[in-house]
Amino acid sequence: MTIPVQFYSYFKDLTGCESATVTLDADATIQDLLDRLFDRFPRLAEMPNSILVAVGVEYQPRDHVLRDGDEVSLFPPVQGG
Amino acid sequence: MTIPVQFYSYFKDLTGCESATVTLDADATIQDLLDRLFDRFPRLAEMPNSILVAVGVEYQPRDHVLRDGDEVSLFPPVQGG
Amino acid sequence: MHRHLTISPDPIDEASLTAERKMSDGMGAAICFSGVVRGSEGADAITAIDYEAFDKMARYQFGLLFDEVEKRWPIESIRLVHRTGVVKVNESSLWVEVIAPHRAEAFEACQFLIDEMKKVVPIWKRAIPE
Amino acid sequence: MHRHLTISPDPIDEASLTAERKMSDGMGAAICFSGVVRGSEGADAITAIDYEAFDKMARYQFGLLFDEVEKRWPIESIRLVHRTGVVKVNESSLWVEVIAPHRAEAFEACQFLIDEMKKVVPIWKRAIPE
Numbered sequence: 571m572t573i574p575v576q577f578y579s580y581f582k583d584l585t586g587c588e589s590a591t592v593t594l595d596a597d598a599t600i601q602d603l604l605d606r607l608f609d610r611f612p613r614l615a616e617m618p619n620s621i622l623v624a625v626g627v628e629y630q631p632r633d634h635v636l637r638d639g640d641e642v643s644l645f646p647p648v649q650g651g
Numbered sequence: 652m653t654i655p656v657q658f659y660s661y662f663k664d665l666t667g668c669e670s671a672t673v674t675l676d677a678d679a680t681i682q683d684l685l686d687r688l689f690d691r692f693p694r695l696a697e698m699p700n701s702i703l704v705a706v707g708v709e710y711q712p713r714d715h716v717l718r719d720g721d722e723v724s725l726f727p728p729v730q731g732g
Numbered sequence: 733m734h735r736h737l738t739i740s741p742d743p744i745d746e747a748s749l750t751a752e753r754k755m756s757d758g759m760g761a762a763i764c765f766s767g768v769v770r771g772s773e774g775a776d777a778i779t780a781i782d783y784e785a786f787d788k789m790a791r792y793q794f795g796l797l798f799d800e801v802e803k804r805w806p807i808e809s810i811r812l813v814h815r816t817g818v819v820k821v822n823e824s825s826l827w828v829e830v831i832a833p834h835r836a837e838a839f840e841a842c843q844f845l846i847d848e849m850k851k852v853v854p855i856w857k858r859a860i861p862e
Numbered sequence: 863m864h865r866h867l868t869i870s871p872d873p874i875d876e877a878s879l880t881a882e883r884k885m886s887d888g889m890g891a892a893i894c895f896s897g898v899v900r901g902s903e904g905a906d907a908i909t910a911i912d913y914e915a916f917d918k919m920a921r922y923q924f925g926l927l928f929d930e931v932e933k934r935w936p937i938e939s940i941r942l943v944h945r946t947g948v949v950k951v952n953e954s955s956l957w958v959e960v961i962a963p964h965r966a967e968a969f970e971a972c973q974f975l976i977d978e979m980k981k982v983v984p985i986w987k988r989a990i991p992e
Contacts, residue, residue, distance in 0.1 A: 578986060650915075651897045651956050657786075729850065729856060730850070747881035751877035757900065761897060763895050764893070770889065771888060846965065
C-alpha cells in the first residue's frame with residue numbers, strides 16, 4: 571500500500587518537503603512508516619520522541635496498524651494560543 | 652463625645668433609620684457603641700457577629716477606641732459582584 | 733499599574749470598554765470577566781437586583797485590593813466597573829479586565845480580585861422579586 | 863452547549879464579538895480571554911508570529927475539547943477564535959469566551975480549554991524577528 575504523509579511546522583524544513591509518499595507492506599505500523607522516513611530524511615530521526623503522528627484527524631500511537639487509504643501527518647509538539 | 656453612625660443594607664430596615672448619633676464617654680470603644688445601639692435597636696442585637704464596623708473607610712475591631720469626630724458605619728456582610 | 737474604577741448606576745457598555753483597551757508590547761494576556769444578574773435567587777424568580785454601595789469606602793477598599801494585586805503579580809492594568817441601583821436580569825453588574833504578561837498571572841489576579849472584593853468591598857444586593 | 867469556532871487569518875474584532883454575546887437568564891458569568899502576541903520571544907525582539915494550522919484536524923480536536931468541557935461543566939456557550947498566518951505584536955492570536963451559570967465554572971472551563979488546546983490542537987508558531 572502507498573501511504574501519503576504530510577509534514578507540518580519545522581518538519582517541512584527538516585525534510586525539505588510538504589508531503590511525501592511511502593510504500594509499505596500490508597499491516598505495517600506507524601513505527602514501520604517512521605523507520606522508512608528516517609532512512610530517507612535523517613534529520614527527522616534526531617528527536618524521534620518529539621514526533622506526533624496523526625492518521626486522518628486523530629492522534630495514533632507507534633504500534634497503530636495502517637490501512638490502505640490512510641493519510642498520515644507528522645508534526646512537532648503543538649503551540650497554539 | 653457624639654458619634655454619628657450610618658447604617659447600610661438591611662440594617663436600615665432593622666433599625667428603621669439611615670443614621671443615628673450616640674453620645675459616649677471619652678475612650679469608649681466600638682463595643683461600647685454597639686451596646687448602646689443594641690439597647691436602642693434590639694433587632695440589631697440578634698446577630699452581633701454578623702455586624703461589620705467601619706470607622707471612616709476602614710474596618711475596625713470591637714476594641715477599637717473611638718475619637719471625637721469619628722464617623723462609624725454598621726453593615727452586614729458585603730455582597731458585591 | 734494602570735487603575736480604572738467606576739462605581740455608577742450607568743449600564744456597563746462592554747463592547748466600548750473592550751474597544752478602549754490599551755496594552756503595551758510586553759503584555760500577552762487580557763481577561764475580561766462579566767458578572768451578570770441571573771433570573772433566580774435560590775428557588776425564587778427575580779426581575780432585577782438593587783445594588784447599594786457605601787461609595788467612599790468601596791473606592792478605598794478597591795484601592796487596597798489593587799495595591800495587593802500590584803504587589804503580587806506583574807499586572808499592567810486593571811479596569812473594574814461595578815453598577816449600583818437596579819440592574820435587570822441579563823445585565824452586567826460587574827466587569828473586570830486584567831492585563832498581564834502571561835495568562836496564568838491574569839487568571840490568578842482576576843480571581844483574587846473578585847474573591848477579595850466579595851469579602852471586603854461594601855456593596856450589598858437586594859433581589860427584586862417577580 | 864452553543865459552540866462557535868473560527869480558525870482564520872482575519873484580525874479578531876473583540877469589540878464586535880463582545881457586542882454579539884448572547885446569554886440566557888440562567889447565566890451569571892462570562893469570561894473572555896485574549897492571547898496577544900508579545901514583542902519578544904525569550905531574549906529576542908520579534909515583530910510578529912506566523913501561525914500555521916492543520917485546519918481539519920484542529921477543528922476536530924477543538925470539537926473533542928468542547929465535548930469534554932460540556933461533560934464537566936454546565937457551560938451554555940463557548941466561542942473560540944484562533945488566527946492563522948502573520949499576527950503582529952500587540953494583536954490577538956486567540957480569543958475565547960465561556961458563558962456559565964457561575965463564575966468558578968466559567969474560570970475553570972476557560973483555563974481547561976486553553977491548557978488542553980496547547981497540548982492537542984495542531985497549530986504551530988514561528989517568530990518573525992525584528
